[in-house]
Amino acid sequence: MKYVYIQEFGEPLLGGEKPEPALSGTEVLIRVKAAGVCHSDLHLWEGGYDLGQGRKLSLKDRGVTPPITMGHETAGELMAVGPDAEGVAIGESYLVYPWIGCGVCPTCRNGFENYCGNAAYIGVHRDGGYAECLRVPHPRYLLPIGDLDPADVAPLACSGVTTYSAVKKFGAQIKDQPVVVIGGGGLGQMCIQVLRALDGAGAVVVDLDPAKREAAVAAGALAAVDGGAPDAAARIAAAVGGPAFSVLDLVGSPQSAALAFDCLAKGGTLVMVGLFGGTAPWSLPLIPIKAARILGSLVGNLGELRELLDLARAGRIKPIPVTRLPLDRANDALVGLRRGEFVGRAILCP
Incomplete structure (x- = not known):
């Protein structure tokens, strides 16, 4: 063979x-x-x-x-x-x-x-x-x-079950408000499908690549936001309808993690999946101040x-x-x- x-x-x-x-x-x-x-x-x-x-x-x-x-x-x-x-x-x-x-x-x-x-x-x-x-x-x-x-x-077997397992960690709140999905590649595309299949409120996809943003909207995302825009956090909040209670980071870089945390509502949940690399960019006092839950999800x-x-x-x-x-x-x-x-x-x- x-x-x-x-x-x-x-x-x-x-x-x-x-x-x-x-x-x-x-x-x-x-x-x-x-x-x-x-x-x-x-x-x-x-x-x-x-x-x-x-x-x-x-x-x-x-x-x-x-x-x-x-x-x-x-x-x-x-x-x-x-x-x-x-x-x-x-x-x-x-x-x-x-x-x-x-x-x-x-x-x-x-x-x-x-x-x-x-x-x-x-x-x-x-x-x-x-x-x-x-x-x-x-x-x-x-x-x-x-x-x-x-x-x-x-x-x-990977992009599918990884996003499925990660989305399930948000629980019932996916039905109340769109999930912010950072990363519009294979996992992001799959996440749009998973949220639809689980009767979620939908996905707001964030990506640097215009082609991936366009593909996300074509696949059914409610909106696609340029993660590199100076006002990216404000654009995401506008698309979601306010601070986000569910943010899924499929990239896992310092930049994506910082944006994900900035978008998070008090009491919100950030699920980390991406493995791009680097160190966490969050100020430690802001984690309890936001009462944030930060979870890792492995396949x-x-x-x-x-x-x-x-x-x-x-x-x-x-x-x-x-x-x-x-x-x-x-x-x-x-x-x-x-x-x-x-x-x-x-x-x-x-």
Whole structure:
């Protein structure tokens, strides 16, 4: 099978061929039809995260070492099963849940494998979907997609379930007032869909890129605001109808976090998802003065992905824009993502 992989952090991906993986126990093998290219892949490709003040979180220090085949948004056709795999059918199409934990710790047993301290994420700790085939450790991580297009469904495994889990953290207040969504890329596009599916009051999207703002309005956002405008906070308040009780930062830079906090009403909730990097820009006294809740949200659990896929099957989650590329253009996809060239998602189709 063909695959592309990181040999050295920060260097172009390499391509190669190797035998299809042999299966044992409950393992299953997916013939990859679509693999999303996510912003998290950029951090993995670069080898870490910017923590600000000259510090970096090194993935190598966290036990993530090349060679690595990336790709955690994967959908495809089941082609083989191990001797103990049950409940799935060869030839059927599935979405792969990638946020796998150890399976035995209290966090995993409580249904939050995505928070496991000994994670075994597909596309990070184990080989991912930038390949013609993908080995998955257990059928429980396969979600049937029927006749849905794998390229449309693949982003649900990360951008979809990430925004779904984050939006749920706001609770019922999404029905009372629009949510401010900072970042109009793939996650922002998905967030518009999620808010509509959950009967929310809608989204006010903030982005620096005019093309992404235009795409957000076309997708159903109530308004799109230039985050770089000097009066951005005032424009956001005007679009929302006052200070915002729900702000979702999908960027995670000092600039986006500062704007997000400035928009927040007293007693409001700021959910941080983006991993762009840097340090928090808030003055500490203002956090209690605003009675602000600041929450982090890391992808989503398996149950949440099932819920989201049910909404997609019911037609309540519409596909976000995708750009389909062959597997051998994985480097182009990463560079294009870094430059902000894609509206929605770039999808590798082996």
